[in-house]
Amino acid sequence: xxxxxxxxxxxxxxxxxxxxxxxxxxxxxxxxxxxxxxxxxxxxxxxxxxxxxxxxxxxxxxxxxxxxxxxxxxxxxxxxxxxxxxxxxxxxxxxxxxxxxxxxxxxxxxxxxxxxxxxxxxxxxxxxxxxxxxxxxxxxxxxxxxxxxxxxxxxxxxxxxxxxxxxxxxxxxxxxxxxxxxxxxxxxxxxxxxxxxxxxxxxxxxxxxxxxxxxxxxxxxxxxxxxxx
Amino acid sequence: xxxxxxxxxxxxxxxxxxxxxxxxxxxxxxxxxxxxxxxxxxxxxxxxxxxxxxxxxxxxxxxxxxxxxxxxxxxxxxxxxxxxxxxxxxxxxxxxxxxxxxxxxxxxxxxxxxxxxxxxxxxxxxxxxxxxxxxxxxxxxxxxxxxxxxxxxxxxxxxxxxxxxxxxxxxxxxxxxxxxxxxxxxxxxxxxxxxxxxxxxxxxxxxxxxxxxxxxxxxxx
Numbered sequence: 001x002x003x004x005x006x007x008x009x010x011x012x013x014x015x016x017x018x019x020x021x022x023x024x025x026x027x028x029x030x031x032x033x034x035x036x037x038x039x040x041x042x043x044x045x046x047x048x049x050x051x052x053x054x055x056x057x058x059x060x061x062x063x064x065x066x067x068x069x070x071x072x073x074x075x076x077x078x079x080x081x082x083x084x085x086x087x088x089x090x091x092x093x094x095x096x097x098x099x100x101x102x103x104x105x106x107x108x109x110x111x112x113x114x115x116x117x118x119x120x121x122x123x124x125x126x127x128x129x130x131x132x133x134x135x136x137x138x139x140x141x142x143x144x145x146x147x148x149x150x151x152x153x154x155x156x157x158x159x160x161x162x163x164x165x166x167x168x169x170x171x172x173x174x175x176x177x178x179x180x181x182x183x184x185x186x187x188x189x190x191x192x193x194x195x196x197x198x199x200x201x202x203x204x205x206x207x208x209x210x211x212x213x214x215x216x217x218x219x220x221x222x223x224x225x226x227x228x229x
Numbered sequence: 230x231x232x233x234x235x236x237x238x239x240x241x242x243x244x245x246x247x248x249x250x251x252x253x254x255x256x257x258x259x260x261x262x263x264x265x266x267x268x269x270x271x272x273x274x275x276x277x278x279x280x281x282x283x284x285x286x287x288x289x290x291x292x293x294x295x296x297x298x299x300x301x302x303x304x305x306x307x308x309x310x311x312x313x314x315x316x317x318x319x320x321x322x323x324x325x326x327x328x329x330x331x332x333x334x335x336x337x338x339x340x341x342x343x344x345x346x347x348x349x350x351x352x353x354x355x356x357x358x359x360x361x362x363x364x365x366x367x368x369x370x371x372x373x374x375x376x377x378x379x380x381x382x383x384x385x386x387x388x389x390x391x392x393x394x395x396x397x398x399x400x401x402x403x404x405x406x407x408x409x410x411x412x413x414x415x416x417x418x419x420x421x422x423x424x425x426x427x428x429x430x431x432x433x434x435x436x437x438x439x440x441x442x443x444x445x446x447x448x449x450x
Contacts, residue, residue, distance in 0.1 A: 027283045062345045065330040069385050078267040089382040090334075113278055115270060123260035 016228045046152035049118045050103050060148035066182050077129040127229045136218050137175040148184040171218050172209030308368030316398045324399030327392045340403040352380045358407045370397035
């Protein structure tokens, strides 16, 4: 029987087996880049909403506390999206004729919920609880960024598992005194701007973080079952 | 030859099967589970709400609300003037915090009714420091928070009854702060007053206490 393949294909076959390793590694590399890219995480992308609600105006400009609308953030896993009634507690009189706010008034008249589009979404197999993070000294801005400077709400962090784990391994790097949780402008202690906590002045986050870890009984929880229950 | 072809065919079939299995693993069944997260929209209910309203008459466990003083601020149809539970310093601090969150946008932090929302066009609320509200029973403030008053919506869905009483107590403290005399301060503490600079902890450009003439005295009805 005659040879089907020429001798030179021997080299080709060896090369392709050798090359397949790099090809597969390359595929994996590209996949990991895509997953971390803004295309996949939708980081910094303002989602379209039925009403162009501005946190910059309400939280930044008017100084309304986060908890005026997100009422359950301290006591529940879910921060809470305010009912239309909360919007109307001011907008019954302010901008009461604005066409932009017509969906709010329509919702109030018809008792139909405004259907906002979710910006921060974690998969259903992830258990997340707002209240415990707030109780343990994680500020709103630590995860959500300077939401008081966002005209339209966008995601500031990837919410990827590696991002969660980064903080869970070293919580002391992000803790702040409980009195500063809702302070959007809070900055970590530095030599030029020390943070005073319980009468002590701190110039380094490492020192403050260690004290807060102790005081708030914060543990580094990295077991799978912490979030995947 | 024949065995080689069979081998190639079965290998191809196996590879295809493996690829199909791998792809089948790519669905998001775990990430989007058949359950309702809080406030997730529902295609089942007509109003698209997964959060269902309570059946009328439902009493959640532990919320019988049989304590009329605590939940209505009234006793025998009259507003009560003392809190239904003792107010401690911690309660006052909590009241201050909740006041600054829920009330200060309109009433401002000193209670003169000059909050930013009022400055932007909402009807000015009355100052807490007018005689009518100084004379009002404590239950009045609780009642206004619970049922609303004039242009003000009720806050009953946002502030718990206990916190409403703490806020009411803090409003009393605010009123007292604007009408206290030096003689109200215990003699032993009075020298501390002299140590305080006039505008302690007030940012530059801000007035510590708004002059009475600037505060709106008109009442909203």
